[in-house]
Amino acid sequence: MQIITFLSSTLRKTQTLRIIVVLVIFFTLASVSRYQGSFEFSIDEDGQVQSVPKEATEHDVYYTHHIATFNPDDIKPWTKGDTAALRTPEGQRVVEYLTDSPFQEPSSENNNNPYLLKEDYFSVLTKRLRIYKALWHSLKGYHDELVKKGNQNQFYNAPPTDIAPAVQLLQRLEQVTFPWIRKHHNMIYDLFREYEQGGRGIVMCVGNGHTKYARAALKVLREVVKSKLPVEIYYMGERDLSAENRAWYEQLENVRTIDIMTVIDNDMLKLGGWAIKPFALLASKFSEAILMDSDAYFLADPEVMFEDEGYKETGTVYFYDRTLFPGAGGDKKQWLESFLPSMSNHPSKTRWFKQKGDHEMESGVVVMDKKRHFLSLLAICKINDYYERNQVTYKRTWGDKESFWIAMEMIQERYSFIRYRGGVIGNVGDAIPYKEVLPQEEIDRYLEGETLTATNPINPSTGEQTHRSSANMDRVCGNQLHFDYKGQPLWWNSGVVRDKFTQKSPYLKYTAYMKDEDGAWDFGTSCLIQKSPGAIMEVEWEQRQIAFEILKADRDVAVELNQPDYKNILEIPKLTKSEGAKGGNGNKEAI
Numbered sequence: 001m002q003i004i005t006f007l008s009s010t011l012r013k014t015q016t017l018r019i020i021v022v023l024v025i026f027f028t029l030a031s032v033s034r035y036q037g038s039f040e041f042s043i044d045e046d047g048q049v050q051s052v053p054k055e056a057t058e059h060d061v062y063y064t065h066h067i068a069t070f071n072p073d074d075i076k077p078w079t080k081g082d083t084a085a086l087r088t089p090e091g092q093r094v095v096e097y098l099t100d101s102p103f104q105e106p107s108s109e110n111n112n113n114p115y116l117l118k119e120d121y122f123s124v125l126t127k128r129l130r131i132y133k134a135l136w137h138s139l140k141g142y143h144d145e146l147v148k149k150g151n152q153n154q155f156y157n158a159p160p161t162d163i164a165p166a167v168q169l170l171q172r173l174e175q176v177t178f179p180w181i182r183k184h185h186n187m188i189y190d191l192f193r194e195y196e197q198g199g200r201g202i203v204m205c206v207g208n209g210h211t212k213y214a215r216a217a218l219k220v221l222r223e224v225v226k227s228k229l230p231v232e233i234y235y236m237g238e239r240d241l242s243a244e245n246r247a248w249y250e251q252l253e254n255v256r257t258i259d260i261m262t263v264i265d266n267d268m269l270k271l272g273g274w275a276i277k278p279f280a281l282l283a284s285k286f287s288e289a290i291l292m293d294s295d296a297y298f299l300a301d302p303e304v305m306f307e308d309e310g311y312k313e314t315g316t317v318y319f320y321d322r323t324l325f326p327g328a329g330g331d332k333k334q335w336l337e338s339f340l341p342s343m344s345n346h347p348s349k350t351r352w353f354k355q356k357g358d359h360e361m362e363s364g365v366v367v368m369d370k371k372r373h374f375l376s377l378l379a380i381c382k383i384n385d386y387y388e389r390n391q392v393t394y395k396r397t398w399g400d401k402e403s404f405w406i407a408m409e410m411i412q413e414r415y416s417f418i419r420y421r422g423g424v425i426g427n428v429g430d431a432i433p434y435k436e437v438l439p440q441e442e443i444d445r446y447l448e449g450e451t452l453t454a455t456n457p458i459n460p461s462t463g464e465q466t467h468r469s470s471a472n473m474d475r476v477c478g479n480q481l482h483f484d485y486k487g488q489p490l491w492w493n494s495g496v497v498r499d500k501f502t503q504k505s506p507y508l509k510y511t512a513y514m515k516d517e518d519g520a521w522d523f524g525t526s527c528l529i530q531k532s533p534g535a536i537m538e539v540e541w542e543q544r545q546i547a548f549e550i551l552k553a554d555r556d557v558a559v560e561l562n563q564p565d566y567k568n569i570l571e572i573p574k575l576t577k578s579e580g581a582k583g584g585n586g587n588k589e590a591i
Helices: 002-008 015-028 080-085 089-099 121-149 164-177 188-193 208-224 243-250 273-283 302-307 309-314 332-339 374-382 386-396 403-411 440-447 541-561
Strands: 039-043 049-053 065-068 200-205 231-235 255-259 288-292 316-320 361-369 415-418 423-428 430-437 464-469 475-483 489-493 512-514 519-522 527-530
Touching: 065 309, 065 403, 080 164, 089 121, 089 164, 121 164, 121 188, 121 332, 121 374, 121 386, 121 403, 200 208, 200 273, 200 302, 208 231, 208 243, 208 541, 231 273, 243 255, 273 288, 273 361, 273 374, 288 302, 302 309, 302 361, 309 316, 309 415, 316 403, 332 403, 361 403, 361 475, 361 489, 374 403, 403 415, 423 527, 475 512, 475 519
Parallel strands: 200 231, 200 288, 231 255, 316 415
Antiparallel strands: 039 049, 065 415, 288 361, 316 361, 423 475, 423 512, 430 464, 475 489, 475 527, 519 527
């Protein structure tokens, strides 16, 4: 690693050397490794291998979740020896290395771009985050004592001599890593203290374009699953969310809207799209939060996730995405190993490492204990920062999704995934017709008179193809489904219609579901095809009734808006027990 090479050329066999060795050990943060400890291996039902403590019982959390656990030997606390080493010239060189500009020198090779990140930047950032974490914990007791005395301004201005070098390093690391926080906070401890009495709540990011989903999602929370959790809705200025829409949200009980640009320095971040999500989670006053997309719908009060055993164990609940695009996106294993000097037991068993899928995590719902994972949340935001996301994170991953667990690997904090991957909920077969835009080259071939292999009709003026495949009773088609730790449907995303991107696409009936582990995806039609008979499961009657109420809430919003070009007023399908996975195809006659 570069930092070892850098130090080895300057260290001398003196008393200073003995001090610096302490610093070197800390800064190197261990070599590339996997978790090794008092663990055995077990095979999950989904075929994934995970480390399980030897004392684990049959119903232990290690069987229902994938728990990322780090080798304790890789996590180094800050010591008095580290602080002493900072006073030496060699220690100051290490400080300069950690706080140096992340950008390459402009040259003809990079088109004189002054803001092109260095190739090893994520490696340096990982070391910086881990050292910041150790410093932050080491100095927190001193800060808390100052707060009790009302003298917290002395933290940076007049620290005791014995810890002054460590305090100065903490300040420099904050300035170069999280400058967008310091516009509203003198130090990052101040932001952390805001969470002390925050309680639990839901965080959503909503613009005008998301309102047709978000209004329905909020009605579902309050009127269908009876959630009383407070909700904070974040937006980016007047143009992003109109006064009319904000007033609608604010009239709901315990819901408030917040312009994120009033709490975070957006001149630096230039937020937009997915990137706003982790920053909204950071800005929220909740100490325990559920980050929720505007098109996510729950079959139970989402507060149940705070009682999830994985959440109790690690302070997070993460959900897997579908298994899609194997081998795409380059060698993700090699990329992770290029900047993680050590990692938990989790990455080695991911689809990424095995090149079985390009997506791991679904960030439509993220549950986090922010007090427990405050530093992780800072790290998540950092790799969603302007240059980081545009030049690295979003080039290697699909938006913000993977940043939640990758950042926790960078800073070495435990996290948990409910082990079931993203499935599908909707109808058996695909009896509901919907439209899909074909690639331009297929449209051109059709217009030239070539017969397409597809049997469905095509509109050459739009390239839209209508699919009618009611005979395909080996699949479930619909919305992306996510499960609780028991493998039961908990929430889904992508709306409440067959295809939210198609005008007048009809409501689904939510009669059946299937797990990713039991099928193969037809991504173009959002269908999961069973690998063997019996994989298709029937949605329980109680949950079907809840889904029916969700459709009514969505239609109420459409009637209220009365803007057909914006949100269609659709007919609600008839709810009958006979139209389930076992009693019918969800749309027509019984099987």
